[in-house]
Amino acid sequence: MPEHSSDAHAPHAPYMRVLDALTADIKAGKIGPGDRIPSESELCARHKVARETARRAVRILRERGTVETQWGKGTFVVGPAEPASEGD
Numbered sequence: 001m002p003e004h005s006s007d008a009h010a011p012h013a014p015y016m017r018v019l020d021a022l023t024a025d026i027k028a029g030k031i032g033p034g035d036r037i038p039s040e041s042e043l044c045a046r047h048k049v050a051r052e053t054a055r056r057a058v059r060i061l062r063e064r065g066t067v068e069t070q071w072g073k074g075t076f077v078v079g080p081a082e083p084a085s086e087g088d
């Protein structure tokens with residue numbers, strides 16, 4: 001089943017609202033490479049969703065390679081790939 005419906009009036013799952021908001025913040029540069037995204041509890045409070053809903057949104061971002069989680073530190077936006085060295 002696709003994550004996004006082509007019908008603009010179709011119901012939008014709560015995890016998709018969180019996912020879309022995080023993705024928009026990352027694309028807009030509000031959360032840049034190396035920056036920590038809001039914690040699960042912050043996402044729950046901000047979007048008025050359950051913890052598992054926030055986890056699902058973050059898990060999808062992690063699966064897409066957009067963020068990485070560092071145990072005990074948080075989840076951070078992955079920076080752009082390191083440029084190849086231009087020679088000496």
